[in-house]
Amino acid sequence: MDLNQLISKLVEFRDARDWKQFHKPNHLATAISIEAAELQEHFLWKSPDEVEGKVGDEHSCSEVAEELADILMFSLLLAHELNVDPIEIITDKLKINEIKYPVEKARGTATKYTEL
Known part of the structure; x- marks a missing residue:
């Protein structure tokens, strides 16, 4: 399945439930934020070793993947509502980030582009 088919499937799922009324851009952006917070909950107060254990555990990884799926689905629906192509954007x-973060300055550092 390609990306356009996936978006069509999401829209079909949404429309069959008459949820388009709840999917205005501001609502979708809020939903993305909420789902991102739910994703973060899985890692809150965890040491790097605990995070690795969580990611390595099939059940925990599945829970994290579900939150990630929610974020991606709402993001694709937002792209659809904004009439933008996710691949293009x-x-x-x-391309913008390649300019902001040239390899020779950004490699191996998390420094913001304005401070490179």
């Missing part, structure tokens, strides 16, 4: 953003 990600590609464009990568």
Whole structure:
């Protein structure tokens, strides 16, 4: 299944339940934020070793993957509502980031581009 087919499947799922009324851009953006917070809960107050254990555990990893799926689904629905192509906007953003974070300055550091 390609990305457009996946988006069509999401829209079909949403429309069959008459949920479009709840999927205005501001609602979808809020839903993304809430789901991102739910994802973070899985890692809150965990040491790096605990995080690795969680990611390595099939059940825990499955729970984390469900939260990630929610974020991705709401993100794709938001892209659909904004009439933007996810592949195009990600590609464009990568080009911008290549300029902001040249390899020779950014490699191995988490420093923000304004401080490189």
